[in-house]
Amino acid sequence: MKVCHVITSLDIGGAELVLYRLLSAQLINAEDISVITLRPEGVLAAKLREVGFKVYSLNVTGLLSLIFAVMKLSKLLKVINPDVVQSWLYHADFITSLSSLWLKNIRYVWGIHTCQLPKGKPATWLIMKCCALLSHRVPDKIVCVAQAAQQLHVRSGYAADKITVIPNGFAVSEYAPEPGLRQALRRELQLPLSAITVGIIARWHVDKGQDIMLEAIKRLQIANPEVIFLFVGRGCDADNKEMARLINACPYPEKILALGERSDIPALLNAIDVFCMPSRTEAFPLALGEAMCAALPVVATNVGDVEYMTGNLVTLANPADSASLAECLSSVLANSAEYRAQLGRNLHKRVSEHFSIDQMVKRYQQLYSSLQS
Structure with a gap:
C-alpha cells in the first residue's frame, strides 16, 4: 500500500515529531511512503530523506502561494499515485481536500492534533471552519490524537461518524x-x-x-x-x-x-x-x-x-x-x-x-x- 503524508511543516513541533516517529518505525516500508510539506523544508525533511523516504516541498510562504499549492499538490499526487493520503493539521487537511477535486481513487485521512480552537489567528480559524464543513464530504476518516480533541471538534461541526482516536506513541x-x-x-x-x-x-x-x-x-x-x-x-x-x-x-x-x-x-x-x-x-x-x-x-x-x-x-x-x-x-x-x-x-x-x-x-x-x- 502506498501512503503519502501531507503536513504543514517539517520543523520541530508536536505533530511533526509524531509523524517522524511514526515513519521511523516503518523503515522497511520506506519505498512505499512519501511526505509532502506545504512550507519550505525543515530540519526533519533531511532526516527522513536520509533514511530512505521521499520528501517534497510545496514552498508555501503566504496566502497567495497557498492557492497555487492546491494545483501543485494535485500534480504531485498524480505522479506519486498513493492509495491513501494522510494529512496533518488544519492547513494540510484543507489543501488536500481541495486537491481531491481533481483526483480519483485516493482515500483521505485527516489528522487533528489540538484541543484548542485557533485564537488570534483569523485565517487559521477560517480554515478550521471550512474543514468542519468539508469533513462531511471529503475525508474517509479523521484521526484525533486525543479524546478531548475529538469532543471539541465534534462540537465545532466535524463529522462525528468519521472520527477515530489514535493516541501518540513513544519509543x-x-x-x-x-x-x-x-x-x-x-x-x-x-x-x-x-x-x-x-x-x-x-x-x-x-x-x-x-x-x-x-x-x-x-x-x-x-x-x-x-x-x-x-x-x-x-x-x-x-x-x-x-x-x-x-x-x-x-x-x-x-x-x-x-x-x-x-x-x-x-x-x-x-x-x-x-x-x-x-x-x-x-x-x-x-x-x-x-x-x-x-x-x-x-x-x-x-x-x-x-x-x-x-x-x-x-x-x-x-x-x-x-x-x-x-x-x-x-x-x-x-x-x-x-x-x-x-x-x-x-x-x-x-x-x-x-x-x-x-x-x-x-x-x-x-x-x-x-x-x-
Whole structure:
C-alpha cells in the first residue's frame, strides 16, 4: 500500500515529531511512503530523506502561494499515485481536500492534533471552519490524537461518524533511566548529584504555562529552598526578558536555570528527579509521555487527555492555577524518594502498555488497511 503524508511543516513541533516517529518505525516500508510539506523544508525533511523516504516541498510562504499549492499538490499526487493520503493539521487537511477535486481513487485521512480552537489567528480559524464543513464530504476518516480533541471538534461541526482516536506513541526504550547519563549531565550543568531537581521541558509559549510555573515556584521556594528548577526549550534562555523578570521575582532565582533549546532530552530526563508540565492547553503531550518513558514522577495540569495518559496515578493541578500547581508539586516533593521512584515506575508501566510507538504504528496501519477493503 502506498501512503503519502501531507503536513504543514517539517520543523520541530508536536505533530511533526509524531509523524517522524511514526515513519521511523516503518523503515522497511520506506519505498512505499512519501511526505509532502506545504512550507519550505525543515530540519526533519533531511532526516527522513536520509533514511530512505521521499520528501517534497510545496514552498508555501503566504496566502497567495497557498492557492497555487492546491494545483501543485494535485500534480504531485498524480505522479506519486498513493492509495491513501494522510494529512496533518488544519492547513494540510484543507489543501488536500481541495486537491481531491481533481483526483480519483485516493482515500483521505485527516489528522487533528489540538484541543484548542485557533485564537488570534483569523485565517487559521477560517480554515478550521471550512474543514468542519468539508469533513462531511471529503475525508474517509479523521484521526484525533486525543479524546478531548475529538469532543471539541465534534462540537465545532466535524463529522462525528468519521472520527477515530489514535493516541501518540513513544519509543519507550530510548528514554530508559541510565545512571551514567544522569551523572554526566549533572556534572556538565554543575548540579550536585544529591540535589532534587524539577524539569520543565517546552518552548516558551503562553499555552505552555511557564509563567504559571514561575508563580508556583515563588510559593514553593519558601518551604523548598534547596530544590533546583530547570527550564528547557526554545525561548527559555537568557535572552527572554519576560522570563528573567519572573525568575528574579522568586525568592531564590539562583536555583532556577533557563537552559534554552537542547537536543539531548533523554539525558536531561535522566538528570532530573521530577517532571512538571504546567500547560494551559495540550492534546496528548509528547513531553509528558517522554517523562513517563523515563520512569519519572510527574506533576501536570488537567488538560487534554492528560488524565487518560496518566491513568489516575497522578493528582492533577487545575490549569492556569499557580496555587493548585504549587500544591501538587509540593506534595510530590514532600514524599520520600522511594514514593517518587514507585510513582515513576507505575507511569513507565502505563506508557509501555498503552502508548508505545509499535501500538501507534499498528493502529495507523489497521486504519489504512480498513480503507482498502
